[in-house]
Amino acid sequence: MTKQDALAALAAPLPADENQRLAALRACYILDTPREPFFDRLTALAASIFDVEIALISLVDRDRQWFKSAVGLSASETSRQVSFCAHAILDDKVMVVPDARKDRRFAGNALVTDAPFIRFYAGAPLRTFDGYRLGTLCIIESHPRPGGLSDKETDMLRHLAALAIHQIEKGW
Secondary structure, three states, X not given: OOHHHHHHHHOOOOOOOHHHHXXXXXXXXXXXXXXXXXXXXXXXXXXXXXXXXXXXXXXXXXXXXXXXXXXXXXXXXXXXXXXXXXXXXXXXOOEEEOOHHHOOOOOOOHHHHOOOOOOEEEEEEEEXXXXXXXXEEEEEEOOOOOXXXXXXXXXXXXXXXXXXXXXXXXXX
């Protein structure tokens, strides 16, 4: 098995409603737009509240995840194949990965084995009014958090994601 085959095997499956989800994402006209203060404030707030190195508003496109806002990460996008957020949009629940090295979905992921050396990840889906999960508001650390998130922290992350999707849907 080639390295590319191994990456593909670990990539998140496509949601059942992928074509409609992508149409909903495109209808927001947000991909590849300039940074906006509202979204940058949300990610800065998330980084501060959760005391994490990285906070992102990530939108999962067909072949990539694109960051509308990023704190602690200079990249503007990554391949969907290595995207934690592509896994997080498969469910309405907040996805928490206490230690990515111990999670079979991510242990061999280049974002875990190389910079930014993701260990902890938590992502709350950006769910539209119509039910499409376009991406996440996520927080990331380079060290594990064995306890994950408390119920209160999970609720806070969910509320921040709701603010982000509300702004996206109203036309930011």
